[in-house]
Amino acid sequence: MRTAFGGNVFGMRGVLSAIAFGLLCQAAIASPVIGVSWPGDTARQWKVDSETIRSAVSAASGAVIETDARLSAAKQILDVKSLIDAHVDVLVVAAVDPRALETSIQMAVAAGIPVIGYDRPIGLDGVFSIGFNQADVGRLQALALYAARPRGDWVLLKGDFDDPQTARLYAGQIAVLKDSISAGLIRIAGEAYTPGGLSLNARRAFGNILDATRNSVDAVLTPDDASAGEAISVLEERGLVEKVAVVGQGGDPETLNRIARGQQTATIWEDHEALARKTADVALLLAYGHSPRELGVARPLDDGQGTTYELHLQPFTITVDALDLALTAGWIDADRLCRDVPAGRIADCP
Numbered sequence: 001m002r003t004a005f006g007g008n009v010f011g012m013r014g015v016l017s018a019i020a021f022g023l024l025c026q027a028a029i030a031s032p033v034i035g036v037s038w039p040g041d042t043a044r045q046w047k048v049d050s051e052t053i054r055s056a057v058s059a060a061s062g063a064v065i066e067t068d069a070r071l072s073a074a075k076q077i078l079d080v081k082s083l084i085d086a087h088v089d090v091l092v093v094a095a096v097d098p099r100a101l102e103t104s105i106q107m108a109v110a111a112g113i114p115v116i117g118y119d120r121p122i123g124l125d126g127v128f129s130i131g132f133n134q135a136d137v138g139r140l141q142a143l144a145l146y147a148a149r150p151r152g153d154w155v156l157l158k159g160d161f162d163d164p165q166t167a168r169l170y171a172g173q174i175a176v177l178k179d180s181i182s183a184g185l186i187r188i189a190g191e192a193y194t195p196g197g198l199s200l201n202a203r204r205a206f207g208n209i210l211d212a213t214r215n216s217v218d219a220v221l222t223p224d225d226a227s228a229g230e231a232i233s234v235l236e237e238r239g240l241v242e243k244v245a246v247v248g249q250g251g252d253p254e255t256l257n258r259i260a261r262g263q264q265t266a267t268i269w270e271d272h273e274a275l276a277r278k279t280a281d282v283a284l285l286l287a288y289g290h291s292p293r294e295l296g297v298a299r300p301l302d303d304g305q306g307t308t309y310e311l312h313l314q315p316f317t318i319t320v321d322a323l324d325l326a327l328t329a330g331w332i333d334a335d336r337l338c339r340d341v342p343a344g345r346i347a348d349c350p
Contacts (some may be wrong), residue, residue, distance in 0.1 A: 032062040032287035034280075035088030036118075037079045039096040040071035045252065046094070049118075049276040053092070056280035062287070073100040080104040084111055089287040092279060094118040099162075114286040118279055119272075120165060125306025128292045130279050132270045133312040134165045138172025140317050141247050144266035145219050146176065146186075148245040152218030155209050156191035157202050157231065159223035166193070166223065169249075173221060189213045194227065203230035210238065217244055225250035225267055232263050251318055253332045259320055260341045260349060269318045269326060278313060323348050 034057050038046050054064045065086055069076035073096045081104060083091055091108050095101050098120060108115050109126045117129035145154075156173070159166035180186040190209030194201040202222060210217060215238055222228040228248030235241040241263055248255060251269030258264040282295050292298075296309035316325060326332050327348060338349035 032057070032060070032089045032284060033086075034062060034064050034090050034092060034283045034287070035083035035086065036064060036066045036092040037076055037083060037094065038066060038068050039076065039094050040069055045250075045272045049094075049272050052273050052276035053280045053283075056277055057284065060284050062284065069096050071096055073097040077101060077104050080108065084108050084113060088113060090114045090116065090283040092116045092118050092283060093122065095120050095122060098122045098164075114283075114292070116279060116283060116286070119275065121308070121310065123164070123301060123308055125301060125308065126292070128282065128286070128296055128309040128311070130275065130282060130296075130311045131313070132275075132315045134168035135172035135175075136312070137249050137268045137270075137315050138169040138174075139176055140172075140268045140315060141169075141221055141249060141266075142173040142176035144268070144317050144319065145221055145245055145247040146180070148247075148265045149219035150180070151185040153187050153189035153213065153216055155189055155206065155217050155220045157206060157220065157222045157227055158191065158193045160195060160197040161193040163197060166197075169223060189217055194223065197223065199224070199226035199230045202227035203234060206231045207234050210234065215240060219245045220247070222246065222248045224248055225252055225255040225264075228264055228267070229254065229258070232258065236263075249315070251326065251331065253336050256318065256323060256326055256332050256337055257339055257341075259318065260323060260337055260346055262320070262345070266317055266319045269316045269331075271313065271316070271329060271331070273329070273331070275313055278311065282311065320346055 036053060050066060057064050065083060065088060067079035067083065069079055076096050080093060080101060084107060091113050093115065102124060105115055105122055105124050105127060115127045117127055119131045121129035121131060158170055177186055190213060192205035192209065194205060220231050222231055225248035228246050231246055232241060235244050245265040247266045249268040251267045255264060255267050259267065285295060292309040296311040298307050298309055300307055318326060323337060327334065327337065341349040
């Protein structure tokens with residue numbers, strides 16, 4: 001049978017079905033559901049990240065389902081499975097241990113769910129990772145510490161030995177320092193990994209190095225600001241805090257206050273609010289059907305068996321002369337920044 005428009009009625013039904021299907025798909029992606037697996041609610045940064053992602057997704061008429069692994073890789077495996085079972089449109093994972101999650105992430109990819117590795121890369125085929133390039137962070141750390149102590153006895157505190165991010169950070173640091181080390185201007189008084197990346201292990205390792213060197217240390221590179229804080233605490237106990245330069249990364253409010261007070265030389269600030277906004281944008285685009293290749297840089301995996309995608313944000317060096325960056329961004333308010341800072345010590349704390 002043909003219609004008045006000259007088409008076969010069954011063909012017309014097929015067209016109408018296709019249109020209806022398209023409308024249904026459009027309606028479905030108009031309200032995307034983003035699943036987010038957090039590693040644990042133990043730091044302010046995750047709260048800020050969570051609020052930013054929820055706000056951005058909500059503004060796009062989407063919804064967010066969140067889980068908290070409480071720093072347990074085993075729980076995060078179950079959390080990821082629960083989000084897969086909830087049929088989220090995109091899965092965002094801030095991994096406690098990326099290696100422990102490999103099977104769960106591969107299940108999500110196999111189910112057709114785009115996966116974003118948040119803050120820490122997940123090197124699996126098809127996964128999109130958003131964060132800060134640790135080689136760049138390490139380079140900025142070394143430059144900041146070198147500006148303060150261009151010669152002398154340095155300590156290198158590293159993250160967990162098995163964490164790939166540790167090697168990337170160290171590579172960035174050494175790329176800057178190798179010539180000065182070869183020339184004997186910088187001497188490595190001690191270096192140590194921190195099992196589990198735990199700041200208390202960094203404290204213990206640093207204390208041992210100070211004992212071995214009889215406190216003969218001029219500068220300390222740390223893997224993060226929590227470890228920097230522990231190192232500074234040890235230096236305070238030994239009356240060395242004003243003698244030794246310390247650099248970390250992260251830029252949490254406590255660290256910025258330490259910089260304002262003159263206890264910490266610098267941090268490499270990673271703007272997690274900007275990271276969360278970018279992640280929400282990418283998650284929504286992936287939910288709407290965009291290819292990861294359109295949104296990030298494709299990287300072949302080390303074994304050649306697949307491709308991962310990366311998007312890196314720019315970290316910033318924060319010294320006492322650049323604290324206004326964090327103030328302007330709203331990452332910290334003046335009251336918190338200036339707590340216990342002597343009047344007139346810095347321009348941002350009159």
